[in-house]
Amino acid sequence: xxxxxxxKWLGLLTVMGLLGCSKEKKETFAPPPEPKVDGEKVxxxxxxxxxxxxTVQTAQPRTLAVTHVTGRLYWDDDVTVRIFTPVAGRxxxxxxxxxxxITNGAPLAELDSPDFGQALANARTxxxxxxxxxxxxxxxxxxxxxxxxAQKDVEAAQAAYVAALAERDRAEAVLANYxxxxxxxxxxxxLRSPIAGVLVDKNINPxxxxxADLMLANAPNLFAPLFVVSDPTKLWLQxxxxxxxxxxxxxxxxxQISSRSFPGKIxxxxxxxIGATMDPNTRTIKIRGVVNNPDKLLKAExxxxxxxxxxxxKGENAGVEVPSKALFMKGDDSFVFIEDSPGTFERKQVKVGxxxxxxxxxxxxxxxxxxxxxxxxxxxxxxxxxxx
Numbered sequence: 001x002x003x004x005x006x007x008k009w010l011g012l013l014t015v016m017g018l019l020g021c022s023k024e025k026k027e028t029f030a031p032p033p034e035p036k037v038d039g040e041k042v043x044x045x046x047x048x049x050x051x052x053x054x055t056v057q058t059a060q061p062r063t064l065a066v067t068h069v070t071g072r073l074y075w076d077d078d079v080t081v082r083i084f085t086p087v088a089g090r091x092x093x094x095x096x097x098x099x100x101x102i103t104n105g106a107p108l109a110e111l112d113s114p115d116f117g118q119a120l121a122n123a124r125t126x127x128x129x130x131x132x133x134x135x136x137x138x139x140x141x142x143x144x145x146x147x148x149x150a151q152k153d154v155e156a157a158q159a160a161y162v163a164a165l166a167e168r169d170r171a172e173a174v175l176a177n178y179x180x181x182x183x184x185x186x187x188x189x190x191l192r193s194p195i196a197g198v199l200v201d202k203n204i205n206p207x208x209x210x211x212a213d214l215m216l217a218n219a220p221n222l223f224a225p226l227f228v229v230s231d232p233t234k235l236w237l238q239x240x241x242x243x244x245x246x247x248x249x250x251x252x253x254x255x256q257i258s259s260r261s262f263p264g265k266i267x268x269x270x271x272x273x274i275g276a277t278m279d280p281n282t283r284t285i286k287i288r289g290v291v292n293n294p295d296k297l298l299k300a301e302x303x304x305x306x307x308x309x310x311x312x313x314k315g316e317n318a319g320v321e322v323p324s325k326a327l328f329m330k331g332d333d334s335f336v337f338i339e340d341s342p343g344t345f346e347r348k349q350v351k352v353g354x355x356x357x358x359x360x361x362x363x364x365x366x367x368x369x370x371x372x373x374x375x376x377x378x379x380x381x382x383x384x385x386x387x388x
Contacts (some may be wrong), residue, residue, distance in 0.1 A: 089113030117187030
């Protein structure tokens with residue numbers, strides 16, 4: 001029995017000794033050193049637990065000057081003609097249809113036109129009068145040589161000939177302006193296309209009565225043209241840019257155009273012109289671009305989404321783009337933290353642009369390739385300035 005009791009006491013003493021050793025070890029466990037703050041820098045030890053709450057991201061070169069701007073497509077006026085009739089008349093035949101390829105001078109419609117008939121009659125009359133005046137002038141010269149006519153008669157015949165010649169030229173010019181000649185056989189006027197292209201719009205019906213004064217200086221906003229011929233492989237694009245975006249825009253910049261009609265497809269374009277005045281109502285400036293449309297997928301008057309890509313000549317000054325959550329404010333100034341080396345972070349003041357899509361362009365303060373703190377910036381700021 002004594003031996004058993006002795007063994008129990010020895011076991012109890014052993015357990016108490018182990019517990020004592022464990023307690024002593026816990027009491028002597030050293031916590032990780034506090035981060036070191038040196039001016040704008042915060043330095044953590046390798047095993048600092050705070051590092052697990054800090055996330056960094058590499059700053060990428062800024063490639064988009066203006067993003068996700070809504071634009072409107074319309075016909076390229078350099079290769080577009082809106083056709084009205086220069087004469088009054090009734091439509092008797094339509095010779096072209098939508099989507100048809102049109103050559104220069106191709107007939108579009110036929111009109112029974114009294115105006116054209118009158119112009120044709122005037123030209124023919126002028127030709128006949130000129131022939132008669134020419135014979136009279138020749139006869140008077142012959143009579144003068146034989147002493148059978150006075151000099152004044154020859155001069156009068158010459159003046160009549162010159163007047164008839166001028167009237168013939170005027171009448172034929174009017175007829176040629178209509179696209180006819182004095183050799184035409186009837187009063188049917190053929191409306192032709194002055195350029196080659198594709199017939200993209202048509203507002204004419206058989207039997208329709210047309211008037212020449214509907215042209216009104218070619219103002220389609222007042223009256224629709226009868227035909228519109230254009231080149232749909234190249235369209236113009238209108239953007240309304242904010243005043244703050246002007247510094248990021250210049251002619252020649254590349255455009256990336258997307259449409260909801262064709263998800264995932266990007267169309268190429270270029271900035272052509274920047275407006276000289278600002279719209280006083282919307283406080284925007286009109287930007288004109290040229291869009292390549294080789295497959296004719298895009299249509300005039302479509303609304304599209306446009307990204308303006310920074311010109312290569314400005315690439316060195318374009319800056320970088322960082323997530324908006326990487327920035328924090330101190331008064332009116334913007335700051336970020338960058339990772340100089342593993343565990344070492346430095347606060348930097350930056351100059352930023354306008355935030356778009358949760359990203360902010362940084363013009364000064366960060367170089368491409370530097371690692372920017374995106375999570376934990378406020379923790380670092382509290383260490384640099386505990387009072388903040």
